[in-house]
Amino acid sequence: MKKYKHLFFDLDRTLWDFEKNSVFTLQEMFEEAKIEQRAHISFSDFHEYYVGYNLSLWDLYKDGKIKKEHLSVQRFRGTLEHFNISDETLSLKMAQDYIRISPTKTALFPDTITVLKVLSKRYSMHIITNGFNEVQFIKLKNSGLSPFFQEVITSEMVGVQKPHKEVFSYALDKAAALSDESLMIGDDQVSDIQGAQKVGVDQVFVDFHHDALKCNPTFHIHSLSELLNFL
Numbered sequence: 001m002k003k004y005k006h007l008f009f010d011l012d013r014t015l016w017d018f019e020k021n022s023v024f025t026l027q028e029m030f031e032e033a034k035i036e037q038r039a040h041i042s043f044s045d046f047h048e049y050y051v052g053y054n055l056s057l058w059d060l061y062k063d064g065k066i067k068k069e070h071l072s073v074q075r076f077r078g079t080l081e082h083f084n085i086s087d088e089t090l091s092l093k094m095a096q097d098y099i100r101i102s103p104t105k106t107a108l109f110p111d112t113i114t115v116l117k118v119l120s121k122r123y124s125m126h127i128i129t130n131g132f133n134e135v136q137f138i139k140l141k142n143s144g145l146s147p148f149f150q151e152v153i154t155s156e157m158v159g160v161q162k163p164h165k166e167v168f169s170y171a172l173d174k175a176a177a178l179s180d181e182s183l184m185i186g187d188d189q190v191s192d193i194q195g196a197q198k199v200g201v202d203q204v205f206v207d208f209h210h211d212a213l214k215c216n217p218t219f220h221i222h223s224l225s226e227l228l229n230f231l
């Protein structure tokens with residue numbers, strides 16, 4: 001078994017339960033803006049459309065076709081317009097509220113803290129995340145994750161997103177880690193797994209949803225506690 005020294009974790013959907021925290025946030029905003037009364041739709045109608053639309057905007061952002069400022073407002077503007085609400089003031093308010101409220105939510109995947117406590121005694125641990133700077137640091141602090149990590153690398157710092165090679169090279173450099181003593185742990189087969197493969201770093205695919213395997217990870221797990229079987 002290879003001896004690792006550095007563990008690099010993805011944050012969203014690997015440790016921090018993005019979907020759960022996002023739903024809590026959107027539901028609060030939906031109720032506050034009285035969208036049910038204005039558009040005669042349920043929260044689940046609103047949420048279902050928002051999720052798909054937001055993903056399509058993220059794809060454009062990842063390809064460098066739109067800016068983050070556009071994405072953060074357009075996901076609400078476009079969702080509201082889909083339900084026949086043209087309200088620029090509300091779109092801007094929801095964009096700001098989402099960025100302000102969602103990172104304060106603290107839902108983590110099962111056993112996150114227990115597993116990190118054990119691993120932090122054995123390894124240097126770091127975060128590599130594609131999120132926005134101002135949001136990711138608040139999430140780490142509020143959910144009690146900050147103390148476990150030495151370096152936090154956001155793609156915004158590097159100027160490109162995972163799976164770009166530069167993000168991983170930058171992270172290795174910042175952590176003073178060699179690729180063959182490092183392990184990338186993440187839920188995204190392209191961003192995390194294929195990205196780490198580009199710089200010769202071993203990978204753990206954290207597959208909570210039993211997705212179809214499209215990559216060839218070094219390790220493949222379905223819960224965080226399984227990390228303790230080999231680390």
Ligand SMILES: [Mg+2]
Pocket residue numbers: 010011012013014186187188
């Ligand atoms: Mg992720």
